[in-house]
Amino acid sequence: MPGRLQHKAALITGAGSGIGLESSILFAQEGANVLLVDVNFDNAQKAAKLIQERSPNVKAIPFKADVSKEAEVEASVALAVKEFGRLDVVFNNAGIMHPADDNALNTEERIWDLTMNINLKGVWWGCKHAIKAMRENPTDASKGLHTGGSIINTASFVAIMGAATPQLAYTASKGAVLAMTRELAMVHAREGIRLNSLCPGPLKTPLLMDFLNTDEKKQRRLVHLPMGRFGEAVELANAALFLASDESSYITGTDFKVDGGLSSAY
Numbered sequence: 001m002p003g004r005l006q007h008k009a010a011l012i013t014g015a016g017s018g019i020g021l022e023s024s025i026l027f028a029q030e031g032a033n034v035l036l037v038d039v040n041f042d043n044a045q046k047a048a049k050l051i052q053e054r055s056p057n058v059k060a061i062p063f064k065a066d067v068s069k070e071a072e073v074e075a076s077v078a079l080a081v082k083e084f085g086r087l088d089v090v091f092n093n094a095g096i097m098h099p100a101d102d103n104a105l106n107t108e109e110r111i112w113d114l115t116m117n118i119n120l121k122g123v124w125w126g127c128k129h130a131i132k133a134m135r136e137n138p139t140d141a142s143k144g145l146h147t148g149g150s151i152i153n154t155a156s157f158v159a160i161m162g163a164a165t166p167q168l169a170y171t172a173s174k175g176a177v178l179a180m181t182r183e184l185a186m187v188h189a190r191e192g193i194r195l196n197s198l199c200p201g202p203l204k205t206p207l208l209m210d211f212l213n214t215d216e217k218k219q220r221r222l223v224h225l226p227m228g229r230f231g232e233a234v235e236l237a238n239a240a241l242f243l244a245s246d247e248s249s250y251i252t253g254t255d256f257k258v259d260g261g262l263s264s265a266y
């Protein structure tokens with residue numbers, strides 16, 4: 001049976017860990033060639049090795065880039081197009097949650113800027129260069145390949161809900177990802193370029209587990225989760241795969257929530 005991303009090419013940022021890693025593994029299993037972008041090149045290389053072992057029929061290429069730097073994002077997109085001949089899926093997923101005391105009174109300007117540069121500006125650069133590349137995609141109807149593509153931007157449940165534990169810069173950056181994605185989706189809809197935000201709930205990945213670094217903090221967070229557990233990265237990867245594939249061909253401009261019911265809770 002052909003894979004759900006057969007013949008397609010994908011670029012995933014933050015591919016060395018958590019959601020990005022699980023998505024890269026899944027996209028490759030479903031037939032996509034994958035460019036694995038991470039500022040941590042060791043982890044990107046490990047991911048590429050793992051993927052090549054499991055999915056030897058696709059290409060998995062690690063690439064070191066800091067998504068907050070436009071030239072590095074542009075270079076990653078150029079490499080994907082050079083290696084794969086096209087770019088159908090861009091998953092702008094890399095992000096940070098700084099452990100600093102991040103509230104309105106204490107957050108330092110440098111923490112605000114760092115967070116915005118990676119979580120928001122990094123997504124802008126990713127969208128900008130993805131859109132340029134997707135406009136040029138060659139058409140091969142026999143393989144289901146057309147111009148356009150799917151861009152998925154990782155936001156967060158905090159983009160739509162207020163968190164009592166202050167993460168001001170993080171929350172603001174994720175809210176802006178939602179707004180930017182929605183607008184870009186409208187602007188580029190008629191070019192066949194779909195853009196959706198993915199809104200994860202609290203997950204068992206290094207990003208959150210390092211932040212909730214004691215059992216007490218984890219238990220306090222668990223009380224608010226309707227399912228009584230943290231999500232797994234692969235549960236987000238499954239949603240990203242759906243948004244990346246042609247199965248979601250009439251879905252654009254959404255904030256796709258994968259949060260174990262958290263955003264419906266009272």
Ligand code: NAD
Nearest residue numbers: 014016017018019039066067094095156202203205207208
């Ligand atoms: P993670 O820490 O496991 O993985 C993040 C990856 O991004 C790492 O490999 C890291 O090296 C990479 N990265 C960080 N800064 C980068 C940069 N400047 N350039 C390139 N790569 C960079 O985290 P995760 O939980 O998989 O998070 C992925 C995304 O999901 C993030 O945008 C995060 O904000 C979002 N998110 C996570 C949760 C959660 O609970 N874990 C909840 C909501 C949203």
